[in-house]
Amino acid sequence: MMKKKRNLNLVIFFVLITCAAFAQKQTVVVIKTANTNLIYKTDKDGVLKQSYFGKQLADAEIENVQVTKLDAYPAFGKSYVNEPAFRAVHADGNLTTELVYVKHETRELAKDIVLTRIQLKDKFYDLSVYLCFKAYQKDNIIEQWSEIVHEEKKDVTLFNFASSQLALDESSYWLTEFYGDWASEMNMREQQLSEGIKVLESKLGVRSNQFGHACFLLGVNGPAKENDGTVIGGTLAWPGSWQLEFEVDQSKNLRVISGINPFASQYILKPKEIFKTPALLYTISNSGKGEITRRFHSWARQYGIYKGDRSRVTLLNNWEATYFSFDDKILKQIIGDAADMGFDLFLLDDGWFGNKYPRNDDTAGLGDWDVNKKKLPHGLDSLLKESENKKIKFGIWIEPEMVNPKSELYEKHPEWAITAPHRDLDPSRNQLILDLSNPKVQDHVFSVVDNLLTKYPAIAYLKWDCNRYITNIGSSYLPADKQSHLWIKYTEGLLSVFNRVRAKFPEVRMMLCSGGGGRIDYASMPFFDEYWISDNTDALDRIFIQWGTTYFFPPIGLASHVSVVPNHITQRTTPLKFRFDVAMSAKLGMDLQPKDMTKAEKDFSRNAIQVYNGIKHIIQNGDLYRLLSPYESKRVAMMYTLPDQKEALVFSYLLKKEIYGDDQTLYLKGLDPKKLYTLKEINKAVDKYSWFSALEGKKYTGEFLMTYGVRFPMYNEFESVVFQVIAD
Ligand code: DGJ
Numbered sequence: 001m002m003k004k005k006r007n008l009n010l011v012i013f014f015v016l017i018t019c020a021a022f023a024q025k026q027t028v029v030v031i032k033t034a035n036t037n038l039i040y041k042t043d044k045d046g047v048l049k050q051s052y053f054g055k056q057l058a059d060a061e062i063e064n065v066q067v068t069k070l071d072a073y074p075a076f077g078k079s080y081v082n083e084p085a086f087r088a089v090h091a092d093g094n095l096t097t098e099l100v101y102v103k104h105e106t107r108e109l110a111k112d113i114v115l116t117r118i119q120l121k122d123k124f125y126d127l128s129v130y131l132c133f134k135a136y137q138k139d140n141i142i143e144q145w146s147e148i149v150h151e152e153k154k155d156v157t158l159f160n161f162a163s164s165q166l167a168l169d170e171s172s173y174w175l176t177e178f179y180g181d182w183a184s185e186m187n188m189r190e191q192q193l194s195e196g197i198k199v200l201e202s203k204l205g206v207r208s209n210q211f212g213h214a215c216f217l218l219g220v221n222g223p224a225k226e227n228d229g230t231v232i233g234g235t236l237a238w239p240g241s242w243q244l245e246f247e248v249d250q251s252k253n254l255r256v257i258s259g260i261n262p263f264a265s266q267y268i269l270k271p272k273e274i275f276k277t278p279a280l281l282y283t284i285s286n287s288g289k290g291e292i293t294r295r296f297h298s299w300a301r302q303y304g305i306y307k308g309d310r311s312r313v314t315l316l317n318n319w320e321a322t323y324f325s326f327d328d329k330i331l332k333q334i335i336g337d338a339a340d341m342g343f344d345l346f347l348l349d350d351g352w353f354g355n356k357y358p359r360n361d362d363t364a365g366l367g368d369w370d371v372n373k374k375k376l377p378h379g380l381d382s383l384l385k386e387s388e389n390k391k392i393k394f395g396i397w398i399e400p401e402m403v404n405p406k407s408e409l410y411e412k413h414p415e416w417a418i419t420a421p422h423r424d425l426d427p428s429r430n431q432l433i434l435d436l437s438n439p440k441v442q443d444h445v446f447s448v449v450d451n452l453l454t455k456y457p458a459i460a461y462l463k464w465d466c467n468r469y470i471t472n473i474g475s476s477y478l479p480a481d482k483q484s485h486l487w488i489k490y491t492e493g494l495l496s497v498f499n500r501v502r503a504k505f506p507e508v509r510m511m512l513c514s515g516g517g518g519r520i521d522y523a524s525m526p527f528f529d530e531y532w533i534s535d536n537t538d539a540l541d542r543i544f545i546q547w548g549t550t551y552f553f554p555p556i557g558l559a560s561h562v563s564v565v566p567n568h569i570t571q572r573t574t575p576l577k578f579r580f581d582v583a584m585s586a587k588l589g590m591d592l593q594p595k596d597m598t599k600a601e602k603d604f605s606r607n608a609i610q611v612y613n614g615i616k617h618i619i620q621n622g623d624l625y626r627l628l629s630p631y632e633s634k635r636v637a638m639m640y641t642l643p644d645q646k647e648a649l650v651f652s653y654l655l656k657k658e659i660y661g662d663d664q665t666l667y668l669k670g671l672d673p674k675k676l677y678t679l680k681e682i683n684k685a686v687d688k689y690s691w692f693s694a695l696e697g698k699k700y701t702g703e704f705l706m707t708y709g710v711r712f713p714m715y716n717e718f719e720s721v722v723f724q725v726i727a728d
Contacts, residue, residue, distance in 0.1 A: 029104050030062060031116055031133045033140040036284055038133075040118070041067045046100040048072040048120060048131075050167045054230070055286050070167035070253060073120060073131055073146070075099045076160070083197060083247050085146075085162035085257050088269075090125050091154035098123045112137050112302075126151040131164075134279075139299040143237075145279040146259075151271050158267040163236065163259040163277040173254045174219030175246055176289075178548050179212040183536040183569050185517040186213065186548030188631065190223055193248050201243040203263050204469035205487045206401070206433055206494075207518035214242040214521065215552045217289050218256070226290045226626055227669075233292035234258065234282035235552045237522035240491030241265070266484050281522055293551050294623045300554040301621070305525045306502070306510070312530060312556060312620060313344035313509065314588050314609055315395065315461070320537065320563050321593035324351035324360050327375045332386050337594030339390035341602060342609040345461055345509075346387060347395040347589075352376060357406050362467075363430045366402050367409030369448050384458045395461025395509070400448040401494065402431045402467065416441050418486070420474035428468040429515075436493030437486050438477035446500050453505050462508055463532070467515040498527040511559060517545075520553060530557040530587055537563035537591055538570040539582040540718070543630050543653060546586055555640075556620040558586035562605070564596070574718045576601055577685045578653065580608045581720035584683065585619065585638065585651045588612045604686065611683050615724065618642055618649045625669035630655060635662045635714060639725075641670035645702070648677075648725035654714040661691075661713030668710060668725065671702030675727045679710070683722050692721050699728070 029048075031038040039052040039062060050072050052065045074080050076087035077096030088097055099120040106116045118131040127150035134143040144164040150156050176190040177200050191198075200216065202208040214236035217224050224231040234256070236242050241261035248254050258280040269275050281299075285291035301308035316338035322330060335346045351372075354365025358372050365372075371379050380396075387394040403410050403417055405425060410417065410432070417432040419425055425432065434441050453459055475486045501510075512524055513532035520531050531553065534545050542560060549558060560583040565573040583589065588609070594602065622640030627650075630636045634656040641648040648671060654662055671677065676699050681692045691712045705725065714721065 026067075027101055027104070028062065029116065029118055031135050031142060032056070032114070033135050033142065034137050036140050037062070038142060039065050040072050041065065042101045043067050048099075048101045048118065050165075053166065053168070053232075053284055068167070068169060070169065070255070071165070072118070073099060073129060073162070073165055074255075075129075082249055082255060083245055083257060084160050085165045086129060086148075087158075087160035088127070089157045089159070090127070091152040091156055094125070097125070097127065099129060102128070109134065127156060136299055136303070139295045139302075140283050141281055141295055141299045142283065143279045143281050146277045148269065148275040148277075149272065150269065153271075155268045155270055158269055158275060160262050161259060161267065161275060161277055162257045164257070164280045166232070166234075166256040166258075166282065168220065168254045169252075170220050170254070171252060172221055173246070173248065174223045176217035176219070176224055177212065178215045178551070181211055182516055182518075183534060184541070184545075185209075185534045185536075186545050188548045188551075190217075190219070193246055193254065195248045195250065195252075198246045199243065200246075201241070201261050201263075203241050203261055205241050205473070205490060206239075207466055207469040207514045208239060208241055209514070209520055210469060210518040213517075213552075214238065214244060216244055216246075216256075217292065217551065218254075224289045226629070227288040229288055230284065230286050231289045231292055232282060232284045233289065233296070233552065234280050235296075235522060236278060236280050238278035238491065239494060239519050239521050239524045241487050260488060264484055265487050267488065268482060268485075278523055289551065290624075290626055293626075296552050297550075297554040297624060300522070300525070301556060303526070304522045305554055305557050306527055306529045308554070308556060310529075311617065312587050313393065313461075314342075314612065315345040315347050316341070316343045316590045316594070317347040317349055317463075317561060319349035320561075320568055320591040322351075326351065328378055328382065331376075331383055333595060334593065335383070335386050335390055335392060337602075338590075339392040341590075341594065341606045342613075343392060343590065345393040345395050347397070347461060347463060348383070349397040349463070350399070350465070352380075352396070354407070356408050357404065362404075364404050364406040366399060366404040366431050367407040369398070369400075369452065380456055384456060388458065393460040394458060395463065396452070396459055397463040397465060398448065398452070399465040399467060400445045401434050401436065403434055404431050406430075415476045416444070418470060418473060418475060418490075420472045423472055423474075426472035428471065431468055433468065433470060435475050435477055435486075435490070436497070437475050437489035438493075441477075442493045442497050445497050449501050450504065453508060460509060461511070463511040463513055464528070465513045465515070466519055469518075495523060498524060502527045517549070520549075525553070525557070528557070530559045532559050536569050537561050538567040538572050539574045539579045540572060540655060541570060542582050543636055543655070546582075547626075547630055550624060555586045555624065559589055560586035561589040561591040563590070564592045575685075576604055577683065578718040578720045580605070580683060581651060581653065581722050584608065584612050584615075584722065587620075588616070600686070608683050615649055615682065618647050622649065623670050627666050627669070628652075628664060633664065634658060635664050637666050639668060639670075645670065645672040645675060646727040650710070650723050650725065652714065652721045654716065654719045657717040658715055661715050663711060663713040665709035665711050667707075668702075668705040671706055671725065672727070673701065673703035673706065675702045676700070677702060677705060677725045677727050679723050679725060681721060681723045690721060691715075692723060
């Protein structure tokens with residue numbers, strides 16, 4: 001009995017010694033933003049564990065955070081049986097990796113940005129993974145990526161190389177995904193995650209957002225609500241194939257692994273070469289998903305979209321007006337009408353190039369960027385002159401990454417197209433993709449832009465399109481053992497071309513487009529002023545598309561165009577005012593033949609554009625609050641409030657006839673409770689009674705508008721009301 005007790009004492013003694021030693025050795029890494037903490041701690045084996053992610057804790061209490069079992073960056077090896085963030089085959093054929101903490105450094109990169117780099121290293125092999133974080137203080141956004149490097153004797157093959165793993169130890173998780181297809185982008189669907197793995201991904205390589213965007217919202221312990229509750233939002237900054245995995249394990253832990261889609265993309269890493277993954281941008285909010293939106297928009301205006309502080313231009317695009325059928329005379333007429341209505345810019349779309357193989361439809365000419373002499377015998381110079389005379393800027397469409405097999409470029413360089421040997425060509429929209437893994441092709445694509453903008457310095461705007469994804473993959477540039485690098489090398493090549501273009505042409509405005517919204521991401525957007533989210537310009541559908549888009553991407557760049565009715569894609573007819581009110585809630589443009597408009601329609605448009613010019617600073621710089629969701633009610637409402645709370649703008653739409661009137665209250669948000677505000681309807685319908693008029697010109701406190709709200713009924717299908725909220 002005595003002996004047993006002595007043994008027990010001995011055990012306790014050793015446990016205490018070990019704990020003391022461990023307590024001394026333990027490393028704590030805190031990634032801090034203004035309101036949040038992401039905390040990592042090492043365990044007794046030196047493995048780094050994600051131990052907390054949430055609202056900021058008092059510094060003194062960080063030591064009370066317990067170490068979890070959730071690896072910061074789990075590697076395949078030892079006892080790990082869940083989906084790994086990292087898997088490699090070492091130079092000697094060993095399939096396993098065991099990463100332990102080595103060191104970390106934290107430094108201020110700029111006033112608002114703190115960089116942390118944590119080195120993890122294999123216990124045996126000379127292979128390190130650096131977990132890198134930029135913590136954007138003010139907006140509470142974390143940008144996380146990984147860098148992998150080794151000094152083994154021979155090449156190491158990477159099979160899994162995640163940007164990040166985020167782990168949570170809560171009781172339930174609700175995932176919202178953003179899915180769709182051409183003309184039906186950014187639909188939102190929420191589901192509770194159950195045990196197992198839910199994978200959101202794209203294997204498309206190019207136009208990789210065609211079926212879904214690399215964005216997610218995660219409601220923690222309940223569905224994500226707009227204005228309260230804990231929600232995490234993230235988006236991967238990568239225009240190539242991507243993957244987001246959500247694994248709930250048997251103990252109800254959630255692991256979110258993000259990164260380049262590893263599918264068929266094993267990467268042979270030479271000694272000392274650094275493999276840098278794209279970044280996941282994410283944030284955690286304790287006041288719902290609306291707060292996530294506002295953080296991303298504010299962050300994007302500073303870091304995520306090109307010149308987020310310059311005012312955007314309104315434009316008229318001739319795509320839906322003419323498609324490929326235009327000539328010099330038609331374009332000059334459109335330029336004249338666009339200028340007359342007050343647009344800032346005319347945008348000439350697809351179809352202006354190709355001579356041996358004229359671009360009269362999508363079957364030929366892509367790749368041959370010489371002006372089509374038959375359609376435009378006086379060249380672009382004449383159109384530019386006309387624009388100058390009419391005091392309107394000029395923009396032009398290009399798709400420089402692509403080629404029609406029926407083109408002079410393809411005749412000269414068939415080896416530049418992505419295609420697998422011994423297989424038939426697999427065109428989509430009659431075109432192939434140029435192999436941007438090849439530096440010569442990168443130079444060529446850059447030169448297409450360079451030549452155009454150098455020859456025509458008056459071109460003020462470029463629409464950069466990309467209308468297909470990769471199939472039949474194969475590169476005649478990459479060696480046989482590196483064919484699997486193509487998805488990654490293409491994307492790196494593309495980003496490098498964007499970079500070169502921007503370095504040489506900093507002032508030109510550029511629109512990111514990909515057969516609609518097939519390429520929207522925060523690796524590309526820093527080079528672009530605006531983005532085209534969908535070819536579907538139907539105002540009703542656009543309400544949904546824009547609703548989803550603005551969770552992560554900022555309205556300042558969200559191009560939204562008024563087009564004809566019946567709409568070309570949906571055949572739906574909606575009033576012109578409704579179409580304007582939807583387009584004006586983002587970045588206003590137009591996509592129709594003005595010559596087919598009545599005088600009254602033109603007058604309405606002229607006035608609407610003028611109104612928009614007076615309020616666009618609120619849309620482009622305001623905080624977005626969603627008041628009534630189209631997913632929940634027939635009446636939709638949203639508002640923008642300027643950060644100084646002096647001006648706000650409310651958009652309200654009725655999507656379906658309500659015989660007895662829809663009188664849902666609009667509880668305004670983001671105002672100063674103490675300020676006095678006047679309400680003023682704008683872009684009013686001509687000759688139609690507005691039920692809002694009872695409130696017109698009255699003064700209310702911010703407190704009243706947020707507590708009692710704004711109350712007026714709406715009756716008719718596609719009725720819309722836009723009003724300003726102006727502080728004294
Ligand atoms: C797809 C784009 O989304 C459209 O706006 C238009 O530019 C066409 N391509 C032109 O081919």
